[in-house]
Amino acid sequence: MTNDVVDVPGAGPVHRIGFGAMQLAGPGVFGPPGDRDRAARVLRRAAELGIDHIDTSDFYGPWVVNELIAEVLRPYPQNLLLATKIGAYRDHRGGWPPLVHPDALRAQVHDNLRRLHLEALDLVYLRHSAEQPGIPWEDQVGALAELREAGLVRSIGLSNVDLAQFEQARAIAPISAVQNSYNVVDRAAADLLDRTAALGVPFVPFFPLGSAFQPNSRALGDQVVRGVAERLGVVPAQVSLAWLLHRAPNTLLIPGTSSIEHLESNCAADQVKLGEADVQELDDLVAEGTTAERPL
Numbered sequence: 001m002t003n004d005v006v007d008v009p010g011a012g013p014v015h016r017i018g019f020g021a022m023q024l025a026g027p028g029v030f031g032p033p034g035d036r037d038r039a040a041r042v043l044r045r046a047a048e049l050g051i052d053h054i055d056t057s058d059f060y061g062p063w064v065v066n067e068l069i070a071e072v073l074r075p076y077p078q079n080l081l082l083a084t085k086i087g088a089y090r091d092h093r094g095g096w097p098p099l100v101h102p103d104a105l106r107a108q109v110h111d112n113l114r115r116l117h118l119e120a121l122d123l124v125y126l127r128h129s130a131e132q133p134g135i136p137w138e139d140q141v142g143a144l145a146e147l148r149e150a151g152l153v154r155s156i157g158l159s160n161v162d163l164a165q166f167e168q169a170r171a172i173a174p175i176s177a178v179q180n181s182y183n184v185v186d187r188a189a190a191d192l193l194d195r196t197a198a199l200g201v202p203f204v205p206f207f208p209l210g211s212a213f214q215p216n217s218r219a220l221g222d223q224v225v226r227g228v229a230e231r232l233g234v235v236p237a238q239v240s241l242a243w244l245l246h247r248a249p250n251t252l253l254i255p256g257t258s259s260i261e262h263l264e265s266n267c268a269a270d271q272v273k274l275g276e277a278d279v280q281e282l283d284d285l286v287a288e289g290t291t292a293e294r295p296l
């Protein structure tokens with residue numbers, strides 16, 4: 001990894017390549033991992049590689065991934081930023097219904113503190129959901145702002161938001177990061193990425209590789225991505241990640257993997273030098289503000 005870092009206001013600087021821990025739960029992000037020792041080894045290797053930004057949540061398992069992180073990584077390295085999310089729960093079928101009453105949000109922060117064995121959470125994303133019951137967005141952000149003022153949360157992030165929700169939230173509390181889906185073939189959130197870049201707020205694209213939920217992800221399998229990878233002698237995942245690093249100076253990447261080999265390869269993506277022609281081809285793959293219509 002290079003020494004390229006981005007500051008997360010309130011939580012500190014982190015390298016631009018981190019780790020998304022969602023893939024460490026069982027199939028469908030539900031239940032324990034099939035191979036617990038392997039999942040633990042991935043976390044240990046992440047720490048050895050100097051990864052200082054891990055994206056997690058009580059949603060993953062539920063609870064399984066937070067518990068694994070606490071068990072494997074404690075005592076936490078001093079520079080490790082653990083980012084978590086609130087605003088949902090897992091139902092018995094593995095769904096992700098919203099849970100956004102201010103009391104529930106407070107309870108979720110306390111649950112994350114307990115499971116991660118922390119006294120304060122570095123970065124907590126409030127996950128917006130279109131189907132949430134009538135709890136005003138302002139009240140949800142306000143609840144997190146109070147937890148920040150109480151010292152339980154160092155910095156506030158937003159996830160799955162649109163530009164208007166981002167601006168509304170910014171008027172209530174300092175927003176230190178935005179996490180939305182974005183990758184080389186899914187550019188729907190381009191307006192938010194550009195706005196956060198202009199403000200110097202970190203943008204953390206989730207599904208940077210097109211998601212484990214989409215086995216034939218075009219971010220990994222598209223002809224253009226593969227062609228660039230072949231030309232440069234690297235793998236498609238590294239091309240997709242390198243393009244995200246190039247896209248804007250405020251992107252912080254959290255590729256998800258359950259494999260040490262993939263973890264190591266993803267960490268090396270910031271060594272990939274995309275040429276002008278490579279960037280142009282990848283830029284042209286999908287118009288900003290839109291998403292490729294079909295998987296491979």
Ligand SMILES: NC(=O)c1ccc[n+]([C@@H]2O[C@H](COP(=O)([O-])OP(=O)(O)OC[C@H]3O[C@@H](n4cnc5c(N)ncnc54)[C@H](OP(=O)(O)O)[C@@H]3O)[C@@H](O)[C@H]2O)c1
Pocket residue numbers: 019020021022023055056085127159160179205206207208209210211212213220235237238254255256257258259261262263265266
């Ligand atoms: N805020 C939200 O609502 C939200 C939603 C979804 C995800 N997230 C966060 O975003 C993180 C990333 O998203 P994600 O894990 O769903 O999707 P992703 O990073 O786009 O893709 C993960 C998939 O890519 C594969 N993969 C990883 N590295 C690879 C490589 N070098 N070569 C080939 N395949 C590779 C993984 O399989 P292997 O396990 O085999 O490597 C997995 O199937 C999550 O871990 C989570 O922390 C947040």
